Amino acid sequence: MLHKKATIGLSVETLVVVIISLVVLAGGVTLIYKFISGAEENKALLDEKTNAELERLLVDEGKEVALPRNVATVERGNNHVFGIGILNVGAEDSFSIEVEFSIAVDKLGNELSVDKEEITKWVLYDDTEPGKLAEGQHDKISILVKVPKEALVGQYIFNVKVKDSKDAQYGNTQKFTVEVK
Numbered sequence: 473m474l475h476k477k478a479t480i481g482l483s484v485e486t487l488v489v490v491i492i493s494l495v496v497l498a499g500g501v502t503l504i505y506k507f508i509s510g511a512e513e514n515k516a517l518l519d520e521k522t523n524a525e526l527e528r529l530l531v532d533e534g535k536e537v538a539l540p541r542n543v544a545t546v547e548r549g550n551n552h553v554f555g556i557g558i559l560n561v562g563a564e565d566s567f568s569i570e571v572e573f574s575i576a577v578d579k580l581g582n583e584l585s586v587d588k589e590e591i592t593k594w595v596l597y598d599d600t601e602p603g604k605l606a607e608g609q610h611d612k613i614s615i616l617v618k619v620p621k622e623a624l625v626g627q628y629i630f631n632v633k634v635k636d637s638k639d640a641q642y643g644n645t646q647k648f649t650v651e652v653k
Contacts, residue, residue: 526557526612537634537643545651549621554648557612560605566637571595574629584626594618623652
């Protein structure tokens with residue numbers, strides 16, 4: 473009799489472990505899907521004013537690289553999307569962007585003591601976009617900044633560089649500022 477109870481207990485425990493494993497697997501797949509699909513959603517988050525300003529700067533004024541609306545006030549725990557535009561004025565080439573944290577300052581202009589690697593994690597963008605652009609073609613890239621709840625109040629300045637296929641800088645370095653409140 474004791475042997476039958478042990479066998480049933482072992483079977484039930486195995487079944488519970490399998491069910492828990494399936495739940496964890498499904499949660500992991502869902503989380504990965506959210507990360508992958510997030511890049512596409514961020515591109516759609518550029519508001520109409522930013523899109524219109526990028527079109528004006530790239531097409532009408534012929535700027536190689538443009539980053540309008542480059543200052544945003546963001547409360548801790550929230551996020552903001554910046555848009556950068558690239559206009560290829562030369563032969564067909566591949567382009568990518570690189571975003572680097574520059575400096576953080578308080579209201580008085582004093583440098584804040586922050587972990588630069590942690591600040592770099594605030595910024596999400598697709599570094600393979602826009603890819604190849606034909607001569608005269610332009611594209612826009614979304615840069616999402618997610619400010620954590622524990623961030624210090626202050627201004628955080630980032631540099632954005634566009635690189636061509638030869639890893640040479642294309643256009644001028646652009647800057648954007650996140651004012652954390």
